[in-house]
Amino acid sequence: MATKVTGIGIVSALGLNANDNWQALQDKRTGVGPLVRLQTVHKVPAGEIEQTNEELATMLGLDAKKTYSRTALLGMMAAREAIKDANLDLNGKRVGLISGTSVGGMDLSEQYFTDVHNGKRAHLRNLFEHDCGASTMRMADYLGIKDFMTTISTACSSSANAIMLADRMLRSKQLDAVVVGGTDPLCKFTINGFTSLMILDQEQCRPFDDTRNGLNLGEGAGFLVLERDETAEGKPAYCNLLGYANANDAYHQTATSANGEGPFLAMKGALEKAQLQPKDIDYINAHGTGTGNNDLSEATAIGRLFGEEVPPFSSTKVYTGHTLGACGGIEAAFCALMLKHDTIIPTFNFCNPMQELGMKPETDVRKNAGLKTVMSNSFGFGGNVSSLIFGK
Amino acid sequence: MEQIYISKASTISPQNTFIADDFFNAEALVCESDKCPAVDPDYKVLITDAGKRRRMGHLIKMGVSTSLACLKQADGSLFMPDAMMSATGMGGLEDTEKFLRCIIDNDEQLLNPSNFIQSTGNTFGGQTGLLLGHHGYNVTYAHGGFSMESALIDAMLQLKDGSAKTALVTGADEITTTEYEAMRKMGFWRNGRQMGEGSHSFLLTNEKEGAVCELVDVKTKRPLNESAVDYINSFIGSNGIKAEDVDLVLTGCDCDYAHLKELEESTFSTFNYKHYCGQYATASGFGLWLGAELIGRGLMPAANGWEKKQARHIVIYNEYRMNDYSLMLLKHAL
Numbered sequence: 069m070a071t072k073v074t075g076i077g078i079v080s081a082l083g084l085n086a087n088d089n090w091q092a093l094q095d096k097r098t099g100v101g102p103l104v105r106l107q108t109v110h111k112v113p114a115g116e117i118e119q120t121n122e123e124l125a126t127m128l129g130l131d132a133k134k135t136y137s138r139t140a141l142l143g144m145m146a147a148r149e150a151i152k153d154a155n156l157d158l159n160g161k162r163v164g165l166i167s168g169t170s171v172g173g174m175d176l177s178e179q180y181f182t183d184v185h186n187g188k189r190a191h192l193r194n195l196f197e198h199d200c201g202a203s204t205m206r207m208a209d210y211l212g213i214k215d216f217m218t219t220i221s222t223a224c225s226s227s228a229n230a231i232m233l234a235d236r237m238l239r240s241k242q243l244d245a246v247v248v249g250g251t252d253p254l255c256k257f258t259i260n261g262f263t264s265l266m267i268l269d270q271e272q273c274r275p276f277d278d279t280r281n282g283l284n285l286g287e288g289a290g291f292l293v294l295e296r297d298e299t300a301e302g303k304p305a306y307c308n309l310l311g312y313a314n315a316n317d318a319y320h321q322t323a324t325s326a327n328g329e330g331p332f333l334a335m336k337g338a339l340e341k342a343q344l345q346p347k348d349i350d351y352i353n354a355h356g357t358g359t360g361n362n363d364l365s366e367a368t369a370i371g372r373l374f375g376e377e378v379p380p381f382s383s384t385k386v387y388t389g390h391t392l393g394a395c396g397g398i399e400a401a402f403c404a405l406m407l408k409h410d411t412i413i414p415t416f417n418f419c420n421p422m423q424e425l426g427m428k429p430e431t432d433v434r435k436n437a438g439l440k441t442v443m444s445n446s447f448g449f450g451g452n453v454s455s456l457i458f459g460k
Numbered sequence: 461m462e463q464i465y466i467s468k469a470s471t472i473s474p475q476n477t478f479i480a481d482d483f484f485n486a487e488a489l490v491c492e493s494d495k496c497p498a499v500d501p502d503y504k505v506l507i508t509d510a511g512k513r514r515r516m517g518h519l520i521k522m523g524v525s526t527s528l529a530c531l532k533q534a535d536g537s538l539f540m541p542d543a544m545m546s547a548t549g550m551g552g553l554e555d556t557e558k559f560l561r562c563i564i565d566n567d568e569q570l571l572n573p574s575n576f577i578q579s580t581g582n583t584f585g586g587q588t589g590l591l592l593g594h595h596g597y598n599v600t601y602a603h604g605g606f607s608m609e610s611a612l613i614d615a616m617l618q619l620k621d622g623s624a625k626t627a628l629v630t631g632a633d634e635i636t637t638t639e640y641e642a643m644r645k646m647g648f649w650r651n652g653r654q655m656g657e658g659s660h661s662f663l664l665t666n667e668k669e670g671a672v673c674e675l676v677d678v679k680t681k682r683p684l685n686e687s688a689v690d691y692i693n694s695f696i697g698s699n700g701i702k703a704e705d706v707d708l709v710l711t712g713c714d715c716d717y718a719h720l721k722e723l724e725e726s727t728f729s730t731f732n733y734k735h736y737c738g739q740y741a742t743a744s745g746f747g748l749w750l751g752a753e754l755i756g757r758g759l760m761p762a763a764n765g766w767e768k769k770q771a772r773h774i775v776i777y778n779e780y781r782m783n784d785y786s787l788m789l790l791k792h793a794l
Contacts, residue, residue, distance in 0.1 A: 109568045170581070178560065178563075178564075181557075181560050181561060182564055185561075185564045185565060192642050192645060195638070198550075199549055199551075199602065199604060200581060200602035201602055201603035201741075204603060205682070208682075214682070214683075217603070217606070217680075217682065218601055218607075218610040218680075219601065219602050219610075220599060220600065220601055221551065221580070221581030221582060221600055221601070222582045222599055222600050223580050223581075223582060229599045232599075233599075233614055236614070236617040236618070237617070239621065240617055240620065256563055257563065260563045260571055260576070261559065261579075264571035265573050265577075313597075314597045315595055316586075316589040316594055316595050316596060316597075316598040318589050318590050318595055319590075321583070321590065322577055329595065333595055449580050449586065450580065450586025450587075450589070450598070451589060451590065451598070452586065452598055
């Protein structure tokens with residue numbers, strides 16, 4: 069059997085639907101800029117979505133006075149689009165929701181603790197959306213999904229790992245369709261967390277460039293609808309999920325090893341699962357955060373696996389910022405669009421190759437790229453690294 | 461289809477369970493207070509690196525300790541599982557809160573990254589992987605009362621499709637004052653409800669040799685729109701088991717007393733484990749540990765402790781905050 073991607077939904081700083089996102093990517097237009105909505109003392113650029121929670125709730129037809137975490141709202145919007153795109157009938161099939169998130173309802177927890185600090189009345193309802201699963205439950209209720217739901221929290225590889233479980237649930241026939249991806253909001257917690265680790269660039273991030281100096285954070289959600297080929301009969305599909313692997317770098321809680329052992333094992337494992345050779349990969353959507361450590365480690369691992377014939381690669385985090393638990397879902401949807409339109413979306417802000425390796429990412433939009441098989445990488449804290457392969 | 465066995469289990473809980481013999485040689489006493497802290501083992505012996513140990517919060521210490529205990533072999537070396545699945549409803553809540561308060565109290569200045577690093581949901585899974593030098597599959601589930609179940613479902617899928625031959629599954633949650641107080645203000649700890657904490661690790665394999673018991677199936681349901689008895693009957697029925705072949709239902713009821721009453725009045729023999737471990741997202745791990753040990757030791761609950769009697773099948777029924785309802789089915793491996 070094959071697992072088909074029959075629908076996608078994307079919400080990011082580039083726009084609130086897949087079309088707007090795709091248009092911006094083709095125009096090489098970034099969503100990363102000065103923070104406007106989020107109040108913080110840190111003057112860092114980020115991929116911020118301009119709408120407030122109330123505005124998002126209204127767009128979703130929800131009562132804007134009720135309490136929804138930004139995580140849940142972004143996820144609802146992307147998942148709703150994916151379901152509509154796939155023309156998925158929730159009644160006739162066993163449908164699951166598997167979501168990845170790193171901070172859950174942190175925006176509301178911040179409100180709660182800020183109110184406590186300022187001696188204001190702090191609403192307990194702001195605390196009860198805190199755990200990661202709460203955002204998924206709100207989404208499931210909104211979407212009407214009952215048959216299965218769960219949440220993965222492995223930092224920045226959360227939604228890539230969610231896609232792996234979705235495939236296993238489909239192949240074992242426990243489910244007929246899975247709405248799968250991830251969602252994460254911008255919040256003070258992560259801006260301060262990454263500031264404390266000193267890996268936020270004060271300028272726009274420059275993945276794989278020698279002068280790169282950290283990442284830009286972003287927010288958003290990316291969801292796919294995955295279906296088994298026999299239950300998705302006759303439906304148009306973007307691509308198939310061909311393979312995947314998760315490996316543990318087991319080097320450091322927040323850094324990747326110099327030789328990229330974990331990323332190497334994840335990419336190699338994904339190829340084995342897909343029964344493909346390195347030469348079969350036409351493009352790599354790299355994790356490419358723009359930190360000194362990540363990009364060198366990832367490029368080293370790519371070099372180890374692909375040798376002299378490194379396929380075109382790029383990081384789309386220059387457009388969206390690093391959306392943490394959502395990036396695996398958003399970038400999987402980007403890969404589906406690249407395959408559908410046979411177009412490679414490049415990175416930008418690249419001038420000088422890394423001294424250590426000299427590898428150059430794609431810097432121009434390449435149409436008619438001959439894309440048949442693409443790889444998408446997502447690496448997270450705790451050494452959790454994941455690689456997915458999609459193909460026509 | 462390949463059978464899946466629990467070859468080893470380890471638990472830290474509000475009971476004296478880390479050395480399981482001690483627990484089963486005594487009468488289990490229910491927790492008296494509405495806050496049931498875990499009985500901590502001597503972490504110095506278990507996590508010998510003092511520097512690492514000092515940086516670990518309580519959740520991570522518990523999670524790492526039961527994981528290592530499950531992997532420790534007779535000769536003292538550590539077994540390397542193919543895959544590791546972790547589960548936590550709340551993650552490193554203590555560290556999350558410390559970091560949040562630090563941000564707010566210091567106006568986003570003078571931040572210490574260590575609380576941020578420890579706050580992510582996958583810290584004890586990642587830390588265990590790091591301590592073992594484990595390069596295999598490593599994922600953490602964080603979905604309320606389905607966290608433990610999701611980790612088990614993933615492990616069972618991988619053992620069945622051949623992606624892994626062995627999997628370590630660990631679920632852990634910790635008591636924090638903020639969560640306890642918030643729930644208290646909601647009136648949640650009335651009616652005998654209690655907050656607990658703990659960590660529960662299971663080594664799953666395809667090998668029957670030396671197994672504690674067989675893990676037949678795990679199911680989650682939200683919402684539960686049928687009676688608890690009907691839920692159990694359709695679950696065991698889908699596994700080809702009749703009600704009379706189930707010797708015990710471990711009822712993890714904590715909120716919904718209608719379900720507890722219904723189960724106690726049914727034809728099933730029942731034992732409610734929630735007053736022994738308290739309520740937390742991964743408390744079903746305590747139920748799973750208790751069920752597995754009872755089958756493995758050939759014991760059943762009795763009036764003043766445990767009696768020698770071999771159960772064939774045990775069902776673990778768990779509720780979490782009137783929201784998440786799960787079932788697990790164990791079978792003896794004789």
